[in-house]
Amino acid sequence: xxxxxxxxxxxxxxxxxxxxxxxxxxxxxxxxxxxxxxxxxxxxxxxxxxxxxxxxxxxxxxxxxxxxxxxxxxxxxxxxxxxxxxxxxxxxxxxxxxxxxxxxxxxxxxxxxxxxxxxxxxxxxxxxxxxxxxxxxxxxxxxxxxxxxxxxxxxxxxxxxxxxxxxxxxxxxxxxxxxxxxxxxxxxxxxxxxxxxxx
Numbered sequence: 122x123x124x125x126x127x128x129x130x131x132x133x134x135x136x137x138x139x140x141x142x143x144x145x146x147x148x149x150x151x152x153x154x155x156x157x158x159x160x161x162x163x164x165x166x167x168x169x170x171x172x173x174x175x176x177x178x179x180x181x182x183x184x185x186x187x188x189x190x191x192x193x194x195x196x197x198x199x200x201x202x203x204x205x206x207x208x209x210x211x212x213x214x215x216x217x218x219x220x221x222x223x224x225x226x227x228x229x230x231x232x233x234x235x236x237x238x239x240x241x242x243x244x245x246x247x248x249x250x251x252x253x254x255x256x257x258x259x260x261x262x263x264x265x266x267x268x269x270x271x272x273x274x275x276x277x278x279x280x281x282x283x284x285x286x287x288x289x290x291x292x293x294x295x296x297x298x299x300x301x302x303x304x305x306x307x308x309x310x311x312x313x314x315x316x317x318x319x320x
Contacts, residue, residue, distance in 0.1 A: 133229075145194070
């Protein structure tokens, strides 16, 4: 499956599938909307924690999980609108400095979930630069396929906190809906973590 459209723009869903192929046993926290649909499309797992109705909180949820599970890699997958809503979390994450946390922002430069209006990152706002200015260990703006190896290094192996901002096309993919039951999602991740600690 191609990672780019006819204009050479990265496509969200195949990009997520390619990046998650490297995840091993990492825990993944998703923001609402497209990040959740794309991660679920790549394969629902107990190690996935989908946030519903908690816009702006994905990065901080990932921070809490990373601090509670310091031996596990934690990836947050969120959108540009949600990351800007929770922009203050960048300073909190940098201050806590979890070496096992990475944030992937899917940036289509639009408010894709509320009507596809033009977003703030299509102009001067640069989320990767914001993370760097807050004190993240490293950040990268991902624009093309030849940067995938560098993106994978930051997301899965480099000491965090790290951020990759993937500039993706504003495309329409059918939603792939995982469970909407927050209690179930919480319980299944807790059970998976408890089982791993016992083994």
